[in-house]
Amino acid sequence: MAVYKLKTPISEADIRKLKVNDVLYVTGTIVTARDQAHRRALEYFKEGKPLPLSLEGLAVFHCGPVMSKQGDKWIAVAAGPTTSTRMDIFEDEFIKNFKVRVVIGKGGMGKRTTDAMAKYGAVYGAFTGGAAILAAKAIKNVRTVEWYDLGMPEAMWVFEAEEFGPLTVAIDSHGNNLFTDVQKTVEENKQRIYQKLGLSP
């Protein structure tokens, strides 16, 4: 396990150094996107329309934050991760088209995303579910909000963060997926547990 501190824009070469179980802190631009923002971004791409900002080398964060406006300035009050599996249907295209290097969320992602990360060079960083204040603390500035018509949780928030993390690299760019590994281990352990409890499978 190694600890990496990377600044956006992150290069493909840097992201390829990371392996599952490594710990990553991201400094720079982190953009939130949930289901709706993913869908709209891919629609824009299909229509040849540019996104409000280039996502190349940035981190995308599965998060519906609680934001508060103080004067004309937005502040992130609570910004924990949401369950990433919902974005599995979009993420491979998203990585391919927009060249994001880090996807941040909780709960892990599936094979489609894992394959895209290997092919185009990206990692999945698991952030602790519920650690909303820890996340908000690392967000030093809210640069802007795009697509606010989608509502506060679904809008695309552009954060400037300092050492956002710890993110556990749970999918690396070499086809490894920590969540899949854990599932395999758990399946093996299940038989031991059944035995211990005197149950037949």
Next chain:
Amino acid sequence: MDTAKIEEVAFNILKQAVIYLPDDVRQALKKAYAEETETGKIQLKAILDNIELAEKSQAPVCQDTGTIIFYVKAGDKAKNLGKVEEALIKATKKATAEVPLRPNAVNPFTGKNSGDNTGRNIPFVNWEITSGSDIEMTVMTKGGGSENVCMGGMLVPGEGIRGLKKFVVDTVIKAGAQPCPPTILGIAIGGGADISMKLAKKTLLKPLTEHNPDPEIAALEKEIYEAANMTGIGPMGLGGKTTVLGVHVDFAFRHPASFPAAVAFNCWASRRASALIKADDTVEYLTRKLKG
């Protein structure tokens, strides 16, 4: 007792619940941290840091401030019992605006969020009548991620407790990373499909330091606790030793032909707070003393 007092106390326990985790949960998380693997430690450290930061900044410990559920133990001689629910609704609206809480009450038909955490049957109030003139109120703010994996089942009576053990282990494994482990398990059997789930959820209010007074049931709690932690799911499902922080088991007598079983999960952010209002309107905060 005065309804304004009931509203004030309900607001205070609601605010306490979302900001401060009970001591027993914190202690269990600290203990787990000491024993965890490297990957597990990173998750638990983030959780422990987050708990401290929430307290310092007086902000909710998790952005999902949950569905609001009250448990009221009302003395049969307490005054204004008919007005308690109204006071609880008012307190919920106030807490949503002022703490603030995330609005989490959505009409299942229209998809419209009420914006203030209230709506038909929400906040839900569980009543219990006792003798005397005091009112004890407890609030649970229940996160959605851990709610989504709760499971009720009608097991085969002939398989008995062994069937229950398998049901629980399979449910924990199926839930995996989803309920934000390490979780707390509330398990109940008997009664009926609804009764077992109600009891399972209610046992989540018990402190982790408290075990079932029946030594046989306490042994079952321990056995399930050890089995769940053998799964290797670990903190946040990233692998590790701590999948559950504790297990509580309760029961009701069952119909000879039925074996209802329920497993209720609470995420690590197990939020609850209680207070006792006496007939003379003096208040005792039971989970955490109220700071001036």
